[in-house]
């Protein structure tokens with residue numbers, strides 16, 4: 548019994564409190580939270596109530612929306628968002644990068660700029676970096692590459708910048724990639740690995756909310772990956788965000804979306820190359 552403690556937190560979020568938060572999250576971040584996700588949201592917010600010593604969801608939401616509480620808004624969105632990601636997730640995109648995009652691009656330029664938009668804890672931008680680096684190691688012409696990862700979640704960005712992952716996270720990736728790009732923590736009991744500095748120096752992270760009116764970016768990209776993020780948005784918001792992202796994609800550059808996402812009937816300035824792979828026209 549001594550491992551358990553009594554909790555005073557009210558066990559359930561009521562419908563009106565759930566709607567207050569769901570409406571705010573959709574208006575501010577684009578994320579739709581349908582009714583069936585009420586208990587998922589409740590359990591994610593529980594962490595915040597516990598950290599703050601607040602006993603009811605209603606009280607927490609009043610605190611959250613009190614003037615000047617932007618830090619708690621950030622903490623809330625960090626826990627409410629879904630951050631599932633993996634190295635080499637939807638791997639055919641990385642194969643396409645290696646087989647088509649990089650050979651094509653290296654005939655035109657020595658530099659490539661890539662944006663992983665909605666990058667979570669960094670596995671996607673680092674996989675992009677491994678792929679370009681592998682291409683460079685196998686070819687005479689080398690590409691100077693810069694990879695940018697953005698997310699609305701600050702904790703995700705901090706994790707991405709730290710570049711430290713559990714061994715389980717890299718269990719499924721090829722052994723030579725593990726050996727080449729990851730350093731083992733000296734304390735073997737910790738089961739942690741860190742991405743090598745030569746890769747980290749080419750990967751930069753910044754915070755960006757897709758719903759921001761203007762994206763404060765001063766560059767255009769050759770490839771934008773925006774995967775498994777827009778799926779949580781309404782169709783209308785997806786189209787608005789994609790139009791904004793495409794403003795930062797060079798003509799002839801590639802847009803890659805997640806395998807379960809589609810831009811069907813959106814009439815965007817792109818042509819289909821392959822399922823989920825588009826070229827800006």
Ligand SMILES: C[S@@+](CC[C@H](N)C(=O)[O-])C[C@H]1O[C@@H](n2cnc3c(N)ncnc32)[C@H](O)[C@@H]1O
Pocket residue numbers: 575576577578628629630631632633636664665666667668671697698699700703755756757758773774775776805
């Ligand atoms: C499921 S992860 C996808 C990660 C990666 N792209 C992948 O496919 O593995 C979705 C990420 O989108 C981020 N996100 C959600 N809403 C966002 C918004 N309004 N602006 C920017 N990022 C957002 C979340 O914080 C989360 O890290």
